[in-house]
Amino acid sequence: MLNLSLQSLALHLEKKTFSSAELTQFFLGRIKQHNPSLNAFISIDEEKSLTMAKKADELIAKGKKSTLTGIPVAQKDIFCSQGWPTTCGSKMLENFIAPYDAMVIEKFNEVGAVNIGKTNMDEFAMGSSNETSYFGPVKNPWNLDLVPGGSSGGSASAIAARLAPAATGTDTGGSIRQPASLCGFTGLKPTYGLVSRYGMIAFASSLDQAGPMAISAEDCALLMNVMSGHDKRDSTSIERDKEDYGSKLNSSIKGLKIGIPKEFFGEGLDSSVHTLIDAAIDQYKKLGAEIIEISLPNNHLAIPVYYVIAPAEASSNLSRYDGVRYGYRTKEYDDLTDMYFKTRQEGFGEEVKRRILIGTYVLSAGYYDAYYLKAQKIRRLISEDFTNAFKQCDVIMGPSAPSVAFNAGEKKEDPLAMYMQDIYTISTNLAGLPAMSIPAGFVSNLPVGLQLIGNYFTEAKLLNIAHSFQKNTDWHLKSAKGFE
Amino acid sequence: MDWDIVIGIETHIQLKTKSKQFSGASTAYGNEPNSQACLVSLAYPGLLPVLNHESVNCAIKLGLAINAKIARRSIFARKNYFYPDLPKGYQISQMELPIVGPGYLSINANEKKKDVRILRAHLEEDAGKSSHGVSQGKTGIDLNRAGTPLLEIVTEPDMNSAEEAVAYAKKLHELVQWIGICDGNMQEGSFRCDVNVSVKKKGTEVLGTRREIKNLNSFKFIKQAVDYEVNWQIETLEDGGKIDQATILFNPETGETKAMRSKEEANDYRYFPDPDLLPLLVTEEQIDEIKKLMPKLPDEMQESFKKELGLSEYDASEIASDSEVTKYFLALVDSKVNPKLSANWILGNLYSRLNEEEININQSPIDSQRLAELIKRIEDSTISNNAAKKVFDFIWDKSSITVDQAIDELGLKQISDSGEIDILVDQVLKNNQLMVEEYRSGKDKAFNALVGQVMKASKGKANPSQVSELLKQKISK
Amino acid sequence: MTIRKKDIEKIAHLARINISQEESQKLENKLVGIMSLIDKMQTVDTANIEPMSHALDISQPLRKDEVTESDLRKNILPLAPETEEYLFIVPQVIE
Incomplete structure (x- = not known):
């Protein structure tokens, strides 16, 4: 059951080599065994998962099966799931049992997939190392001293350690791609608006986007088929014809024009990572692609712009956590003001508070024009860089992260160093473009991810480009020692 | 000393929709607390706003009714502040680019016609209700009203007396009911006015510092509150005092206005475009459709x-x-x-x-x-x-x-039978020779008296015009 | 432009977050660092550039005016820290 693709798991379920209950039990067993050392999951509910599995088995028996029926999927704890604790990695929501399902959860439920548990994450998805979670840091299966990346670090660790065959993540500034890079698997951040944000706890509304995390591009395509689609409950959800994201997987990539932005290979990029990315691009050349040097001249502004826009939106999105209607409320207080101040002081972690404060500052009277408005304008420049680039090429490639996984605690007290983790990923969130990270090799036994950035709505094409690589390499199939 | 009074009014009207501004919860009034608080009204994690189409139509109707420009593109913004009856910690409103641009409303006050300029009207959402002291030292929050569609209509400071302010409020109140966008129920809070009042020395250009009287929900209160406030401001200035900008409340029981306590907490609302809501586009065709439906x-x-x-x-x-x-x-x-x-x-x-x-x-x-x-x-x-x-x-x-x-x-049917009336007329002429003479000598009054006599004789049932016709004929013979 | 202690006090107040004495200095240092990173934006001339709020140039969808939600009190009141007679309870608000 381990290391099988979603397609072959589905085939086995159909042929009844094993049942969904058995498959679920198998992964629950692995979680039990490894979660204490990895801390990838915040909540596990065997009974709920097995009930779902049994239902899936009934569907399979009746022949009412779609591809993901009965397949266990780990859900990032940012998605509200009815009856499950949904904490968003925060003390604020420690005891919050969601009374409804997010669209993503609904979609997986509809096809009879099994929720195998809720994965750990940086608090309110703010972080790049999964060290800001109230429920403790997540460990990288490749080396337990290292971070898995963030904010979808729990899902990342779970996939890398094979605690689940598939997982969901969300990506506001790189939160799917950077952990995919640091943990060595495949992750896709779709075009903004393709996956509904309904029921996905908001961090920065104009940037947040959910996406799949799995071993291969092929698996990600199957997950995308389930997750995507228009939702009337999200005003920013896009209405498009339903697409089969796996339909182009095996198309030829001969003549593909790959844009290489010189800004992605400058100072800050670890030289051994650089070497591996070059090698991966060479591999594409061998597959018939054409390499074009391009420029994203405003990319160096992406981090400053992001650290205005994301905290600004977050400061407002997180105002609802006030201890009045749900969630944490401080134990002792003198009056209403005192209740607010203490609830939010105690309920939020340091990184979240820092970002709320930054966001409040950049929106406050006298600073709005210099910060928030300025950032919105530069956001357009960054976005236009991509528009221009895609006039010359079909896909943009570069590293997903500047280095391999780093030591836990190494950057925790240095927000600026931590923020640099997302230097190659943030600009696509600002522009709303789709992007992937795929395994491209190892530096001293630690995985390195290659980033692929596509034009709007070219997910199927991106998956095709990724799959072409994965047919010719096996980096994505390698698993960490101790978790084989 | 003579003073000019300067008044501007911001009116919040609740729109006559079935559901809330951004969710499918009911807007009905008076139900049990929180029975209409859906997950959006409660600001649960992960919930998102989706705008009510009917509210947009209502705003367009108002725009058409006040000869205003309707924005082809308008933007929703978040107004951030903490209050327990504001579940999200921000109100969704419109700041830059409201849906309705400048227009005007003609009023009649003190026998004078006047156009009050309307600066803008924008869509927003109502807050919930707080009931203070549900039990000792506690406030209870009911979110049934949270998210109810509001249209805020803002005038220029064009009114110069309490009478004009009332005339404007009445005219607007009538208008919004007329075009069917508001039920006008002031007691239930469907129509509430914030009145900005300042005074300045007659003839000077510079406006005085204004104070805003919040939430007036009757015309009588507007009149009383403005009168009281104007007097207070003039007295304060004449005594050498200074007016500070303030938000004030009117107490209907005492007829007085008083500044709210939390003044030093100057609010910084940190407006910014709501990332959950895209630009609202209104097409020419939509406006034309609504025009056709307008009374x-x-x-x-x-x-x-x-x-x-x-x-x-x-x-x-x-x-x-x-x-x-x-x-x-x-x-x-x-x-x-x-x-x-x-x-x-x-x-x-x-x-x-x-x-x-x-x-x-x-x-x-x-x-x-x-x-x-x-x-x-x-x-x-x-x-x-x-x-x-x-x-x-x-x-x-x-x-x-x-x-x-x-x-x-x-038995009130009129006698229109000329035969019957003829008899009555003859009788009256016979019994009132003197009056006939008076009439002939030029006293017109006498004729009316004769008509009266015939009517009396008919017990009021004779047709008066027939009677006078006959009388004239007979006398002139 | 750099962020000062009094700015932090002001924004902490606006954001309703208490900052303890111990946290204060460390926080200030970090915020100063973050603001200096952000200030890299100031070198760019952004005159005549339209601000960008959304990645996609699409317009607001509208919802039909229908009541679709029902009474949820049974599910949501138990999740609240304090309730009484169907109301959410907070310490008395003084106006």
Whole structure:
């Protein structure tokens, strides 16, 4: 059951080599065994998962099966799931049992997939190392001293350690791609608006986007088929014809024009990572692609712009956590003001508070024009860089992260160093473009991810480009020692 | 010293929609606390706003009614502040680029017509309700109202007296009901005014510091609050004091205004475009569609009453000041009843009776159809105007009886038989020779007296115009 | 432009977050660092550039005016820290 693709798991379920209950039990067993050392999951509910599995088995028996029926999927704890604790990695929501399902959860439920548990994450998805979670840091299966990346670090660790065959993540500034890079698997951040944000706890509304995390591009395509689609409950959800994201997987990539932005290979990029990315691009050349040097001249502004826009939106999105209607409320207080101040002081972690404060500052009277408005304008420049680039090429490639996984605690007290983790990923969130990270090799036994950035709505094409690589390499199939 | 009074008004109207501004929860008034608090109203994690189409239509209707520019593209923004009845910690409103741009509303106050400029109108959402002291030291929060669609209508500081402020509020109140976007129920908070008041020395250009009187929900309170506030400001300035900008509350029990406590906490609302909501686009076609559905507006109605139906200025404006009265009046006109006579009856007998009973015209036991029947009997000389009043009072609380039955029952049918009248006239002429002489010698009054005598003799049933005709003929012989 | 202690006090107040004495200095240092990173934006001339709020140039969808939600009190009141007679309870608000 381990290391099988979603397609072959589905085939086995159909042929009844094993049942969904058995498959679920198998992964629950692995979680039990490894979660204490990895801390990838915040909540596990065997009974709920097995009930779902049994239902899936009934569907399979009746022949009412779609591809993901009965397949266990780990859900990032940012998605509200009815009856499950949904904490968003925060003390604020420690005891919050969601009374409804997010669209993503609904979609997986509809096809009879099994929720195998809720994965750990940086608090309110703010972080790049999964060290800001109230429920403790997540460990990288490749080396337990290292971070898995963030904010979808729990899902990342779970996939890398094979605690689940598939997982969901969300990506506001790189939160799917950077952990995919640091943990060595495949992750896709779709075009903004393709996956509904309904029921996905908001961090920065104009940037947040959910996406799949799995071993291969092929698996990600199957997950995308389930997750995507228009939702009337999200005003920013896009209405498009339903697409089969796996339909182009095996198309030829001969003549593909790959844009290489010189800004992605400058100072800050670890030289051994650089070497591996070059090698991966060479591999594409061998597959018939054409390499074009391009420029994203405003990319160096992406981090400053992001650290205005994301905290600004977050400061407002997180105002609802006030201890009045749900969630944490401080134990002792003198009056209403005192209740607010203490609830939010105690309920939020340091990184979240820092970002709320930054966001409040950049929106406050006298600073709005210099910060928030300025950032919105530069956001357009960054976005236009991509528009221009895609006039010359079909896909943009570069590293997903500047280095391999780093030591836990190494950057925790240095927000600026931590923020640099997302230097190659943030600009696509600002522009709303789709992007992937795929395994491209190892530096001293630690995985390195290659980033692929596509034009709007070219997910199927991106998956095709990724799959072409994965047919010719096996980096994505390698698993960490101790978790084989 | 003489002072100019400067007043601007911000009115919040609750829009007449079934569901909330950004969710499918009911907007019904008066239900059990939190029974209409859906997950969006409660600001649960992960919930997102989706704008109500009908609210947009309402805003466009208002825009059309005040001759305003309707923005083809408008933007929603978040107004951030903490308050327990504001579940998200921000209110979704419009800041830059509101849906309705500059327009105006004509008012009549102190016998003068005036155009009050309207700066803007924008869509937003209502907060919940706090009830203080549910138990000792506690406030209870009910979120049924949270998210109710509001349209905020903001004037320029164009009013210069409490009377003008009231005239504006009344006119707007009438208008929003007329175009069907608000139920106008002021007690339930559907129509609330924030009134900005300042004073300046007569003739000076620079505006004085304004104070904003919050949440006035009756015309009487507007008048009282503005009067009190103006006096207070003038007295303060004349005593050498200074006015500080403030938000103030009016206490209807004492008739006084008082600054709110939390003044030093100058708010910084940190408005920014709501990332959950995309730009609202309105097309020419949408506006044209709504234009077609719009009723004729009160001012247009008034003009057509004067020009096409021959009503006096006063009657036309009285009738056109209320959509229900207009409907009633038009129903009479549609049943081919004389418009002037109809207006007289509505503004006369019907109004005084409605006032007595303290009911609205749409609750009148005599509907337009019955009143039309009655007026027709005056027009065809079956009864006199005076007799009709008796019939009106008689049928007021008898819905089963027809107008004609009532006339019969009361024996009020007019005598139009010329033979019968002829006899009466002859008798009166014979018994009042002196008066006949007086009339012949030029005293016109004497003639009226003779008519009166004939009417008296007929017990009021003779047709007065027939009587005077006959009298004239006979005397001149 | 750099962020000062009094700015932090002001924004902490606006954001309703208490900052303890111990946290204060460390926080200030970090915020100063973050603001200096952000200030890299100031070198760019952004005159005549339209601000960008959304990645996609699409317009607001509208919802039909229908009541689709029902009474949820049974599910949501138990999740609240304090309730009484169907109301959410907070310490008394003084106006």
